[in-house]
Amino acid sequence: MPISVNEKTQELEGNIRNSLVDGTAAEGRLETNDRIIARVTDGIYREPWSAFRELVSNAYDADATSVSIDCDYPFFNEVRISDDGIGMDSQTVADLLTNIGGSSKRTFRGKSLGTVNTSDPTESPSGRKLIGKIGIGLFAVAQLTNHFQIITKRKGNSERISATVKINTYRENAHTDEADETYASGTYKVVAEKTSDIDAHGTTIVLMNIQRAVREKLQSREIWDALDEQENEETFGLFDIVSKPNFHIGRVGANGELSIPSSLPWTATDSPKEKFQKLFDRTIELGRNSSDRTDLSHLDNYLKMVWRLSLGSPIKYLETHPFEFTGLTNFDFFELSNKPKGGASRIDLTGDQSIRTAMGLEAGTKDPLSEFTVFIDGVELFRPVKLSEVLQGSKNLPRPMFFAGKVETNFGDASADRSGGKLAFEAYLYWNSKIIPKESIGALIRVNGASGTLFDPDFLGYQIAEQTRKKQVTCEIFVLEGLDGALNIDRESYNTSHAHYLYIQKWLHNAFRQFATQHKKIGREVREIEIERISTDVTSKLTDIAGEVWERMRGDDIGLPTIETRPLNHGDSLPVKVGGNEISWDQPRIKERRIGRPDRIEAISIILDAYGILELLDDERRADLLFDIATIFEDDA
Known part of the structure; x- marks a missing residue:
């Protein structure tokens, strides 16, 4: 006993x-006291999208190739999440319900349960790198409801299992008379039934009685109510605090009826991919044409949830993986150095050669099943990250910049206890003069293809004063091995003192410095070219004016006077002979001053010679006259 x-x-x-x-x-x-598990099952995630993200990750770890979520919007009375993964048998279900927080993932126990790869418990049966590890992902539903059902079946079995679970709400001030002060996290009822569909497999989770606060959050109740208050405001001259979303799923009134119809960026006849494409395109378009709403405020809470779920899921990009850009892309490519004081070096890709091929990058190519799709209410999700080839906003550089790097380290053979084990990751930093939407500004870390965080606009605490450049960079870090130990239990934050996190943080700050150095260098080169171009244009114009005066005074049969120049006066190239007239600049008052526009001196010399004035003066007086005239224009030189 x-x-x-x-x-x-x-x-x-x-x-x-x-x-x-x-x-x-x-x-x-x-x-561990049972209160800990009680608190976990009471909900540890901050937003509804986080709970959906964990359920999607569970399906990915179960070798699903497709996940479908039906939210029953705009009412959200019941939510269904279905996948075509390996499913569970009676033994696996029993282990799940009796070992909350004791996941069989990444354990040898998982081999006997069929939840992990037979040769590597850190991988799924098919060989995917596992996202989950603690065994609380299923109880992400506690963020949404305390009553749900699991319907599951494993291929080859003749039984389908249905488990109905009720999670107890933890009360901090509750008292118990039991001597051992144990707490029951909830109750369950499990039933197995025979089925003739032996080949069927997968899991469906039905969330019943969605919490009122969650329903109202997804219905954007606080936004609609705030709009009502503003509309009834009798004080004039105040700015609106809240703006009506351009796109929304409609408004549900107090009577439970739809009082305002939906305004969606897609039509009912669009394909699942077209719907997401239009959501993305309209969001970018509205952000580009708005001076103050460049974030996701154009969307209601439900559509924001869709966007953020797509950002964190291990799915494909809407267009192309960032490492698939080629030499035909209108980018300047650079390879990041891993040396503390190293510098980024330019990469010249040839034709259709990709940055992946040039640098041997692996991220985005490791799924042995080659497919993982997520659908929510008929919309297929894709990562909403598109790196435009066109400069947005200011055109101060010729084209966007793309920096890529990769790292693999065992921390100098330090023990795993000290270092956390091997760490391998790949990353890119993309610069454009304007990043839309603002949610794509910053650095995002993906562990085994998934992310529980959004883009961090501070780039993991980068302290250097680069506020403008920080707002112009999108960065993704793809962790291929390691960092798991630094993830906190909610997978939405990191233990910032963990060796892996500290290494990535230091590497990223070094990478950002390399980007900033190259950005400044190219900026200087562009400015110098522009100054030279402007100077050439002005010089050409001055020459034309001087030529017109010369032709009017001397006729078109006499060519312009030859001008002999020599570097004088702090490096200025000034005329020392115009036609046959010598000009002497060797005078103290002239030698001490720099003349800002030598081209203007040449034009003035030609005009004065056309009028015959230079012939009336000696060498030094010619220099005095030219210097005095040039001084008049000194302020606009």
Whole structure:
């Protein structure tokens, strides 16, 4: 019979007292109080999209190739999440319900349950790198409801299993009279039934009685109510605090009826991919044409949830993986150095050669099943990250910039206890003069293809004063191995003192510095070329004016006077002979001053010579006259 918590406590207390007599230390294993699990099952995620993300990740780990979510919008009374993964048999379901927080993933126990690869417990049966590891992903539903059903079947089995689960709501101030103070996280009822469809497989999770707060959040109740308050505001001259979403799923009134019809970016006849494409295109278009709403405020909460779920899921990009850009792309490509004081080097891709091929990058090519799609209410999700070849906003550089790098380290053979083990990742930094939407500004870390975080606009705490450039960069870091240990239990934040996190943070800051250095360098080159172009244009114009005066005064049968120049006066190339007239600049008052526009001096010399004025003066007086005239224009030189 198992020893109760109270008995274990009494036993340890006795051992501690005995140490007073014999000096023997009391030893044992730390025990976790059931309150911890109670709090976990009460919901640990911040937003509804996070809960959906965890359920999608579970399906991915179960070797699903497709996941379908039906939210029953705009009412959200019941939500269904179905996948075509390997499903569960009776043994796996039993293990799931009796081992909350004791996932079989990444364990040898998972081999006997069929939840992990037989040769590597860190991979799914098909060989996918597992996203989950703790065993609480299923209880992400506690963020949405405390009542759900699991319907599952494994291929080759003749039984389908249905488990109905109710999760108890944890109350911090609740008291119990039980001696061991144990807490039941919830209850379940499981039924197996025979089925003739032996080849069927997969899992469906039905979320019933969605919490009122969640329903109202997804219905954007606070936005609609705020709009009502603003409309009734009698004080004039105030700016609106809230703007009506351009796209929304409609408004549900207090009576549960749809009081405002939906305004969606797609039509009912569009294909699932076309719907997402239009959601993306309209969001970018509205952000580009708006001076103050360049974020996702054009969307209601439900559509924001769709966007963020697509951002965090291990799915394909809407157009192309960033590492598939080629030499035909209108980018300047650079390879990032891993050296602390290294610099980025330019990469010249040839024709259709991709940055992936040139640098041997792997991210985005490792799924052994080659397909994982997610649908939500008839919309197929794609990663909403598109790196435009066209400069947005300011055109201060010729084209967007793309920096790529990769790292693989074992921390100098340091022990896994100290280093966290091997770390391998690949990354890119993309610059454009304007990033739309603002949610794509910053750095996003993907572990095994998935992310629980959004883009971090501070680039993991980069402290250098680069506020303008920070707003012009999209960065994704693809972790191929490691960093799992730094993920906190909600997968939405990191242990910032973990060796892997610190390494990535330091690498990213070094990468950003390399980008900034190249950005400044190219900016200087562009400005110098522009200054030279402007100078050439002005010089050409001055020459034309001087030529017209010369032709009017001397006729078109006499050519312009030859001008001999020499570097004088702090490097300025000034005329020392115009036609046959010598000009002497060797005078203290002239030698101490720099003349800003030598081309203007040449034009003035030709005009004065056309009028015959230079012939009336000696060498030094010619220099005095030219210098004095040039000084008049000094402020606009």
